[in-house]
Amino acid sequence: MLMTLPQQLLTIGVVVLATMATRFLPFLLFPAGKQTPPFVRYLGRVLPAAVFGMLVVYCFKGVSVTASPHGLPELIAVLVVVGLHLWKRQMLLSIAAGTVVYMVLLQVVF
Amino acid sequence: MFTESRKKALRAAFPHTVPIMAGFLFLGFTLGILMRTSGLPLWYPMVTSCLVYAGSAEFVTASLLLDAFRPLETFxxxxxxxxxxxxxxxxxxxxxxxxxGFHKFYFIYGLSDETFSVNCSAEIPDGIDREWFYYYVTKLDRLYWFVGCTAGSLAGAVFPFPTEGLDFCMTAMFVVILIEQLSKKENIPSAVIGLAVSLLSLILFGANDFLLPAMLGILLILTVGQKPLDRYFLAASGTKADDSHPTDDSHPTDGSHATDDSHTKGADDVC
Structure with missing residues (x-):
């Protein structure tokens, strides 16, 4: 563990605070009938896709393309997820299959 | 007091939550196993599933908890x-x-993607108490998530396989959500901005320090490019600026709704 217990508790507290800010703010800031600022609405339109793009990169931050196995297990498993999801469009299936493929690749093949 | 009207509301609410039950039990279970096998004991998923109650945020939290202490980035x-x-x-x-009163607090506290999608769009039959209907949808969804996370953590303690690579489930989840986003062409520019800025930041600043610059960079580009980006978005999605609510078609914790975008086209129309 890199964090001490108090630091972990504080981290969880920060996560709770940030999450609840997003849930409670509308009820505090925009009592019924008040217009939402245009910039806020714009962010609501474009932010989700940008954030999930960022999160995908975040998931791969530990992958090294220069050291063996050069990110090959990740690449193969992602291709499985993408292919399966475009084909079947079953979220849980795509996640489960991709994870199993990755685990097998990591534990048995590479 | 479990009155007749509460019973009726529960009976009306439950069927709406069945698809969510499947998704929450599965993903909660995965999160519980993941946390346990990465060294976060039972109380972590129990506490986060109660207090945070936001699927993707909890997956990210699990990974942040194993990293260095960076409260600002986390926030x-x-x-x-x-x-x-x-x-x-x-x-x-x-x-x-x-x-x-308490119900107001509770409904807002428990307004996850899935609970929103039901409570926003469900047609509540006449004779059903709306407040209790909302209550039971909120409550059942929270319960599924809590049970899934807790059971996963318990199972993680006796997980019979080597778990190396199990953390890929978070990657797979976000990849799937991104695919869902990209399948709507209005989302393509912002998804590309998110990917490109983060990747650039990762190359420039390294794995430990790339998040903050990436987030600031994304916000900066979205702000500076508001006019063209919004014009493209509105044209591509076929909505007008006035009646368009933000689209969010991601249901990070619920597979069953992953392709259901009924509430994304402008919540005004649905609600």
Whole structure:
């Protein structure tokens, strides 16, 4: 563990605070009938896709393309997820299959 | 007191939550196993599933908890990740207007992607108490998530396989959500901005320090490019600026709704 217990508790507290800010703010800031600022609405339109793009990169931050196995297990498993999801469009299936493929690749093949 | 009207509301609410039950039990279970096998004992998923109750944020939290202590980055990341909830709230202002006291607090506290999608769009039959209907949808969804996470953590203690690579489930989840986003062409520019800025930041600043610059860079580009980006978005999605609510078609914790975008086209139409 890199964090001490108090630091972990504080981290969880920060996560709770940030999450609840997003849930409670509308009820505090925009009592019924008040217009939402245009910039806020714009962010609501474009932010989700940008954030999930960022999160995908975040998931791969530990992958090294220069050291063996050069990110090959990740690449193969992602291709499985993408292919399966475009084909079947079953979220849980795509996640489960991709994870199993990755685990097998990591534990048995590479 | 379990009155007749509460019973009727529960009976009406339950069928709406069945698809969510499947998704929450599966993903909660995965999160529980993941946390346990990465050294976070039972109380972590129990506490986060109760207090945070936001699927993707909890997966990210599990990974943040194993990293160095960076409260500012954590705050900004979770804020951006959950910013979509702002718009659920805005869409529910009217529906929850007459709800008072603890229920009001509870409904807002438990306004996850899935609970929103049901409470926003469900047609509640006449004769069913609306407040209790909302209550049971909120409550059941929270319960599924809690049970899934807790059971996963318990199972993680006796997990019979080597778990190396199990953390890929978070990657797979976000990849799937991104595919869902990209399948709507109005989302392509912002998804590319998110990917490109983060990748650039990762190359420039390295794995430990790339998040904060990436988030600031994304916000900066989205702000500077508001006019063209918004014009493209509105044209591509076929909505007008006035009646368009933000689209969010991601249901990070619920597979069954992953392709259901009924509430994304402008919550005004649905609610």
């Amino acid at each position: 900004l990341m979770i804020l951006m990740l959950n910013a979509r909830h702002l718009f659920y709230g805005i869409s529910m202002l009217d529906k929850y207007r007459d709800v008072k």
